[in-house]
Amino acid sequence: MKLPGPDHPIAIAPYPGRVVVRFQGRVVADTADALALTEAAYPAVLYIPRSAARLAHFKPSAHRTHCPYKGDASHFDLEADGARAPNAVWSYEHPFPAMAAIENRLAFYPDTVEIETVELDPR
Secondary structure, three states: OOOOOEEOOEEEEEEEEEEEEEOOEEEEEEEEOOOOEOOOOOOOOEEEEEEHEEEEEEEEEEEEEEEOOOOOEEEEEEEEOOEEEEEEEOOOOOOOOOHHHHOEEEOOOOOOOOOEEEEEOOO
């Protein structure tokens, strides 16, 4: 386990808007409660609460990955209208303590889904 620091910063903050995720034109997640994780020089990743996902489209995968900063990730395939995207979604079900905020949230590979973000009106 590695801790984020100046050589590899990681920040997690509420995303200030609504996030809609579509696969094959179908909404598979919709929330105004996403978290944005920024890690080093990588693009930000949005983590969605499972309660905001339409889990009928998610099928557990045997694929696992490991991040020395976040822990072990489980993956899911997405299915809709006869199409399947293997390992399109990942989740840290038991992340390292420094990343507890993303526990059981879902993140999507942007090349397999359409992620629409809408800024909320601050008024």
